[in-house]
Amino acid sequence: MCPNETSMKGVKCPNEACNKGTICPIESRGLEYYLTASGLIVNLIQATCFVILRPLSKNFYRRINRFVAEFLWLELVWIVDWWAGVKIQVFTEPETFRLMGKEHALVISNHKSDIDWLVGWIIAQRSGCLGSTLAVMKKSSKFLPDESTLKSGLQELRDFPLPFWLALFVEGTRFTQAKLSAVQEYAASTGFPVPRNVLILRTKGFISAVSHMRSFVPAVYDVTVAIPKSSPSPTMLRLFQRQPSVVHVHVKRHLMKEFPEADEDVAQWCRDIFVAKDDLLDKHIADDKFSDHEPRDLGRPIKSLLGVAFTVFSLAIVTALMQIMIMFTQSERSNPAKVSPSKPKRKKNCCSAAHASAHAASNAATKALNQTTCGRQTHLPRHH
Incomplete structure (x- = not known):
């Protein structure tokens, strides 16, 4: 049953896909995410067991792998048994x-x-x-x-x-x-x-x-x-x-x-x-x-429901761990390293700056005049 359908008689799901007899987008997307996530979890468990257990005992690894794989396959069995009937x-x-x-x-x-x-x-x-x-x-x-x-x-x-x-x-x-x-x-x-x-x-x-x-x-x-x-x-x-x-x-x-x-x-x-x-x-x-x-x-055995319950439990654990990691990362970002404040620079007085500029210009002009008259004899009129 599409989750968008209500209990009122004659009221249909607002999704046109549901009313046309095709897959409800909400159900399809949720089931797809669920199967993908559970598959990744099982593959991670199998890879870990292969690295750790198989070198120690091949038969023990096979028994564990069979048990883990069965929980994944039980999800598909559940689709046939309980979802589609x-x-x-x-x-x-x-x-x-x-x-x-x-x-x-x-x-x-x-x-x-x-x-x-x-x-x-x-x-x-x-x-x-x-x-x-x-x-x-x-x-x-x-x-x-x-x-x-x-x-x-x-x-x-x-x-x-x-x-x-x-x-x-x-x-x-x-x-x-x-x-x-x-x-x-x-x-x-x-x-x-x-x-x-x-x-x-x-x-x-x-x-x-x-x-x-x-x-x-x-x-x-x-x-x-x-x-x-x-x-x-x-x-x-x-x-x-x-x-x-x-x-x-x-x-x-x-x-x-x-x-x-x-x-x-x-x-x-x-x-x-x-x-x-x-x-x-x-x-x-x-x-x-x-x-x-x-x-x-x-x-329709109850065992096919156990596989789904196991996967939901595993997904809950993974989700909780991811949430803890996200919170830890956000905590690190919200507490940046403390930096000692530098002393503020003093503002220069506008008038002093203007005066200094004028003084520098005067000195430059005087120097230029001295260079022009340097080495040239100046004759002044003699007063009798």
Whole structure:
């Protein structure tokens, strides 16, 4: 609700933007400042912990960093849960639901909207591993580092002390009808199965992840995101506009030990999964739900409010410290160093000055006359 709106029936916010259904400038600006300030605070804490704690114990630093990062991510979870009121329903087997958040997992998903990553964060938060969730999104998967650097980075996760999720959007970009039309033309010309609800995959990142993580990651979560017909597609803009929505998420667990060894076979496995995902989305369009499992409503936990409370408390401390520094600076400026007063100069008398000037002029004239007559004989008349 815009803060400018009153409780009187029929009275609207004076901001035209609010009445047109766009973001209220006051709400948007306040939320922007809040998220920016809280992000700076968390980054400062993380940098301090990296310098002080990581040289002493990498695992202890990871635990602290996970805790701090989770408080920052909880702010975005709060926007979905409490600000916009988005409802997320999960369709999966009971055993899979029980294991979520209790094991390392590689997550692959379709990219239906621009908040799919945020939906994943909410599920991770409900599963208890939000602070240790990573995601490779959009076109970044095309610019992966060389094999040795990638292997080193993935192997760093081997001794991670807490369950983590690494999410890959293997389509490489968000689904749109224009992109689907282009993909369908390409698939028809090359002999690939023509997709209806997904795009052509970029499997390089997935192959590398499976190759380097199969020894310590037990499962791959195949995630399918869909929007019911009765609900508008959620976007970041609609979130900030506080427009509610419903998101359906289907999760299927695959054991990593059952994966093929060859890279090309792993790529084909991924393509087959997305062919099945295409069929699953067709069924969702027909039934308006994933009919193979009962939905699990994730609800709105109080924990997402704790992150906001923590950040507000941190902002209050920072604001108080800044106020103290400002007052100290002003105090220094208001008390300048004392300087001993100099003796006042006496005023010269105007008449004395004029007299002195006249006297000087007379002396100069006399001197000039003497110089003129000097050495010249003067004859005076003789008186008889």
